[in-house]
Amino acid sequence: MDLTGGSFAPDAASACRACAARSAATPPRQTAQERLHRLVAAADAGPLRDDLLEALRNGAQVNPWVVGVSADRARSSTRLHEAIEGRDQASAALDAGGTFQLAEVATDACRFVAIIPTDARPVIVRRSSRRRAAPERPGWTFTDAREAAWFGVGSAGGTEHALDGAGTLCGIPPARVTAQLHLFTASSGSACPSCAALAAAAPTRPCAQERLHTAIATAAPGPLRDDLAAALTRGAEITLWIGALGPDLAKHYADLDELDDNRAALAAALAVNEHAGLAHVLHGSWRSTVLLRDGEPPLIARGRT
Structure with missing residues (x-):
């Protein structure tokens, strides 16, 4: 049996009839x-x-x-x-x-x-109800904030291995391990020692602030971009960075009513039923919201906190 993303849909044409019947008879889950x-x-x-x-x-x-x-x-x-x-x-x-x-x-x-x-x-x-920026961190830098590399988990025989696209770090082909839905933890008692050592030696990756700073470089020039870019170099807090369809982001995460600058443009962009990334950043007296969509310049809006 192969695991796939999503939830079981009993009314789907490809659904198992026995599973559909048992699903319908299952008591509803508490909210x-x-x-x-x-x-x-x-x-x-x-x-x-x-x-x-x-x-x-x-x-x-x-x-x-x-x-x-x-x-x-x-x-x-x-x-x-x-x-x-x-x-x-x-x-x-x-x-x-x-x-x-x-x-x-x-x-x-x-x-x-x-x-x-x-x-x-x-x-x-x-x-x-309105979030506020945390105190700035003197001396904070992108270099010091780089993050340890992370890997998925492939399990075999009770041992968890660090998994990347080519297989486990210790050399086991991906077909011989079972992928798990969590990240590899080198300190776990079930972690493969070889994978743990190789994971610890892997190159670090840019922190979230550095990645977002790079992403907004092609946004329209002006105070919205420049103030946010400067804040990210000082370690401004990214309180949310999520991907979903534009209307879902608008409904559940964008908090459009809290924005002052560029709100209409952001609302129009989120109305497009395509996948996008959305990030919230708190800095000074502002919350900046960034919309990231492949093939388009980032769009930035902000509101007072």
Whole structure:
């Protein structure tokens, strides 16, 4: 059996009839709001928990919701510098280490972040509905921020190998391993030692700021491009970089109503039903939004935070 992308469609002409019947008889899955409500109910009682539970009961959007997040990554994603409530409790939970689930819930008035440790009560942070740029990092450079190379995983006999297009780094052909849907971790107990050593020695890759800086070089000249380019060289935070069809980006991610400069042009470009990349960058008092589409110059808009 070969794995393919996408979800099973029981009404498709190619669908297995037996699978379609069992799919139709499967009880509906709980919504993200319902699942998160059950987890958040275990947090310490108080207005912060109760406000989040009420938002979930009212159908507030849960996005993103990620699992298996390290404490360092969770601290960055939680954006504690924006916290209105819950900063100290969240910081203490993250100081304890371990892995976490992080779920963000957006309402008209604010954003909640539920931090769910593996073996402790959830803690909750309330943030402003508008994101703010983190403090600049003196001395930050593209060179210092280069990232370790990353590889997919091909498993064989209980061992995970680093997988690139030509096979595993240790030389196993791709047909002899099973591709997995996560990245290779050299420190994993199941990692191939040879692959781990070769992955560690692989050349580093540009950081996200450097890649976006290169991408916007062909955008229309002017303050929108030049201010953003300068901010990226100082390590401005990229809060989102995602690819999807233009209308889906407009509906779920672009936040067009928060933009001031070039909003109409961005809205028109996103109305085109073609795949594109969308990036949000926070810098100074601005949030810049970049639309990237093959064969076209990047389009930049921005709004005050």
